[in-house]
Amino acid sequence: MPEQPVRARLVDVAERAGVSKATVSKVLNGRQDLSVRPETRRRVHEAAEALGYRPHSGARALAGASTHVLALLVPALGNPTYVTIARGVYQRARQLGYLSLLAEDFDGQEADESFNDLVQEGRVDGLLVASARPGHPLLDTLSRSPVPHVFLNRAVAGSGRNVTMDVARSSVTALDHLHGLGHRAVGHIAGPPGITPSEVRKEAFLRHADALGLDAAPVASGDFTEDGGGFAARELLRPTDGGERPPVTAVYTSSLAQAIGAMAAIRELGLRIPEDVSVIGNDDLPVAAHLHPPLTTVAMPLYELGTAAVDALVATIESAPVGDVVVPTEPRLVLRGSTARPPGPGVTP
Amino acid sequence: MPEQPVRARLVDVAERAGVSKATVSKVLNGRQDLSVRPETRRRVHEAAEALGYRPHSGARALAGASTHVLALLVPALGNPTYVTIARGVYQRARQLGYLSLLAEDFDGQEADESFNDLVQEGRVDGLLVASARPGHPLLDTLSRSPVPHVFLNRAVAGSGRNVTMDVARSSVTALDHLHGLGHRAVGHIAGPPGITPSEVRKEAFLRHADALGLDAAPVASGDFTEDGGGFAARELLRPTDGGERPPVTAVYTSSLAQAIGAMAAIRELGLRIPEDVSVIGNDDLPVAAHLHPPLTTVAMPLYELGTAAVDALVATIESAPVGDVVVPTEPRLVLRGSTARPPGPGVTP
DNA sequence: AAGTTCGAGTCAACCGGTTTCCTCGGACGG
DNA sequence: CCGTCCGAGGAAACCGGTTGACTCGAACTT
Structure with missing residues (x-):
């Protein structure tokens, strides 16, 4: 059997190759401050291979090299x-x-x-x-x-x-999708304040909502959790000034968990997804495909x-x-069942 | 400022405490093969504290002690x-x-x-x-x-x-719950064959189903993933010999992901949860509470x-x-909305 | 009073690499 | 023909701990 009963050390390799420790060390670490004959180099590599040599990480770290x-x-x-x-x-x-x-x-x-x-x-x-x-x-x-x-x-x-x-881009992608479906009032569930991706996503959302000329683009903040998403969703969907329709027809969340929480909250408010409210979340993870309805997401290159x-x-x-x-990879829209055209004001084409 | 500009070493501590390296090492490692005066011990600890001494892990590992x-x-x-x-x-x-x-x-x-x-x-x-x-x-x-x-x-x-x-116990807990609700035909979605918790859970399920005298206790295997659960669920719910009702009224899955996949599959078959089919999964993780409907689970002490x-x-x-x-902690039933009484054969009390 | 034991530490050899400074022999230049 | 340079590799110090063997003085025995 080719296994060594006991760890091979640098000296063992050196001995087997007929050279000194120093040479082995330099050869194996590929240092070029030393000239070695190809023949010697080969012998060293062979010996190391044959002995299954693995440098001891502690010794290495101690001697000033890196720990890797x-x-x-x-x-x-x-x-x-x-x-x-x-x-x-x-x-x-x-x-x-x-x-x-x-x-x-x-x-x-x-x-x-x-x-x-x-x-x-x-x-x-x-x-x-x-x-x-x-x-x-x-x-x-x-x-x-x-x-x-x-x-x-x-x-x-x-x-x-x-x-x-490119977090800003993810907001643009999500908004373009919703805008293309006909949504004119979209709410955003942002992460906690002060956290960069959350802030950037929010600002990009507001900027692009403005550029698209949306009627409304309210923002609510919450933790990146299911509960955070749930609370924020209730806030966004609370009918204002006596109206009976929720003020937005779609919700875009900063995290996947928020989207899950938002979906649960939306249903508890007696609204249907996506007929009454569309939901789109960030980060495409396996569970998104198996939710009810399957969640449309913006896949980030995590x-x-x-x-x-x-x-x-x-x-x-x-x-x-x-x-x-x-990271060069751009956020990508993953279309599923949680987004649809907004409910028309009585219009059923 | 109390920070040291550079790492303190064992010798530094020794010097400051006025003892030898050996003593410091032994004191700090709490070895009792050496008797030290409490006074000396105190000085060593003080010095180490003052210098913010942290032993170098590499040196330690090299010297034959453990890496921790x-x-x-x-x-x-x-x-x-x-x-x-x-x-x-x-x-x-x-x-x-x-x-x-x-x-x-x-x-x-x-x-x-x-x-x-x-x-x-x-x-x-x-x-x-x-x-x-x-x-x-x-x-x-x-x-x-x-x-x-x-x-x-x-x-x-x-x-x-x-x-x-106590994986066997989890099957018992789940089955008792379903049995108590009136289910007499329960399917189990097991994990891949050969994996212990999966096998144990399955056997405990079969044994307890027998003990309870269930009418049917079919088992289907699948990966521990959403898809695995989905495929297995279809298998369990496929009506047999021309009948039009699914052969089971409840499904007990080996993992949470399987339960999520099973729920999606059940709905695609046109069945309602929990009205037509109850679902109970193993492992209580945050997402379970936010599914639609919220999933009843057996919480394992992970x-x-x-x-x-x-x-x-x-x-x-x-x-x-x-x-x-x-692990002494027993599996615990977490009651949510995915389990209910089985559909009576036209009986609505 | 001398030998022994015991408490309290100290000494120095290692652990397994890395790196700096040398050495050594042959080729080359003058 | 001799000095120099260069290619190829070696010797040994060092990294920062741990550990078993050893020392040294005081107390204890007999």
């Missing part, structure tokens, strides 16, 4: 959006020879401590921060720290380290956001920082 | 069930001073490689395997390897390292499964293995 570990901080793992991002991060990291550590930022405090530890203990080479929020303690820590890091999804203005998606963030971070680590990055 | 890192392998991160487990693992690990690494086992191959690397590179102290499956390459690797590990959720018979929930698995693994690492463990 990245850490990703997300605000909520319960949110499938972040899970998708995390998968992108994980897979791309592995492709590049890195490992990724996943941490959840329950209360904002946790993050700061946990990341400090990670960095101080020399466990990670870099940080991917998806949970930036104004005033977050970590931001301050990071800004005065030399550890490589990027912000993804939630941008930090002026950091020059943001990796984001997975790619993850991979792009890793690319940016690794570039930073290798001292070739790339500045702010916007 | 655990790795968790899950079959699919897209499945919120595993995310919940992962949270339990992550938090309990941190409480015990460990870090947890999350890996996704996309194809079964990945896992084996990735875990081998992790272990070979001395990155982790132990493994939490939630994706065991008969014939999984990792099982073989693990059985001949000295690395501490436990299997959670999916048990490996005879390993003496299983951490599981988070605790994660914490219990960490406890068991850490015990194993500290050479006090605990054998098979069953």
Whole structure:
């Protein structure tokens, strides 16, 4: 059997190849500050292969080289959006020879401590921060720290380290769709204030609603959860000044969970989807297709956001920082059953 | 400001406390093979505190001590069930001073490689395997390897390292509920064959259906996904031998996603939930409450499964293995709108 | 009073890599 | 023919902890 009973070490490889530790190290790390005969190089690789050599990560980290570990901080793992991002991060990291550590930022405090530890203990080479929020303690820590890091999804203005998606475009896509169906009064359920993608999405919504000349474009804010969406939906649909029809015929939400909550709330108000109210949400995740009715969404390139963030971070680590990055893939409309033409004022063509 | 500009090392602490490196190391690691005066102990702790000392993980691992890192392998991160487990693992690990690494086992191959690397590179102290499956390459690797590990959720018979929930009980709870409502023909949507929780749930279902004397208890298998649930539901509801009523009045699914898919399929068949068919699923996750109708579920102690698995693994690492463990929390019925009395044969009391 | 034991630490060898500075022999230039 | 340069690789220090063996003085025994 080709298995080694015990870990092979660098010396073992060196011995088998008939060279010194130093040479093996340099060859295996592909350093070009040393000239080696192709023949020697081959022998080293062969020996390493034959012994199934894996460098001990601790020793490596200790000797000043990198750990090849990245850490990703997300605000909520319960949110499938972040899970998708995390998968992108994980897979791309592995492709590049890195490992990724996943941490959840329950209360904002946790993050700061946990990341400090990670960095101080020399466990990670870099940080991917998806949970930036104004005033977050970590931001301050990071800004005065030399550890490589990027912000993804939630941008930090002026950091020059943001990796984001074309969030503004998603609002345009959603509105164009609803406008094309004939909607003239569309409400938006935004995320909590102060969070970049939420703010950007809201502003783009308002700007484009204006450009399209909509009659009404009210906005309500709520958490990115089902309940947040439910409350906001009730707010948007409460009939104003004695009228008996809801003030909007369609709702565009900032997250998928909000859309689910909004749908439940809309039905509880005795309205039908999509006959009375159309609903369109952001982020196309598997569950969207199986809701009742199936939810029309704007698919955001979440997975790619993850991979792009890793690319940016690794570039930073290798001292070739790339500045702010916007993932090139555009948001894509996924048409399903939750959007339709608005109820005509008695008109049934 | 109390921040140190540069990492404090063990020697720095030793110097400040006026003792040797060895003493500091032993004191901070709480080893009792050394007697130290309380006074000295205090000085050491003070010095460490003052300097904000964090041991370098690489150095520590290299010196033969543990890395204090655990790795968790899950079959699919897209499945919120595993995310919940992962949270339990992550938090309990941190409480015990460990870090947890999350890996996704996309194809079964990945896992084996990735875990081998992790272990070979001395990155982790132990493994939490939630994706065991008969014939999984990792099982073989693990059985001949000295690395501490436990299997959670999916048990490996005879390993003496299983951490599981009372899955059989969940079938009993679900069936009792349906039986109490008057259902006499209940279908079960099981997971893929060969996977322990799925098998156990199925067998418990059949056994208890027998004990209750149900008229019919057909079983269909499908992936743990929405689509898997959808296909299986169609199979269960296909009218047999020319009858026009579906052969069952209720469906009990092995996963939440399956329940969502089943609900969609049931509606596509022109049946109402819960008037025509009741649906009850396993695992109570937030989305269940916001479905249409809100889904009745059996809540499994997933988070605790994660914490219990960490406890068991850490015990194993500290050479006090605990054998098979069953999480004590019992499955709990969460009553919502997807279950009701079966349609009477024309009887409306 | 001398030997022994015990408490309280210290010494120094490791762990497995990385990296800096050398060495050594042959080719080449003058 | 001798000095120099260069290609190819080696020696050893070092990274920051951990650990078992060892020391040293005081107390305890007999």
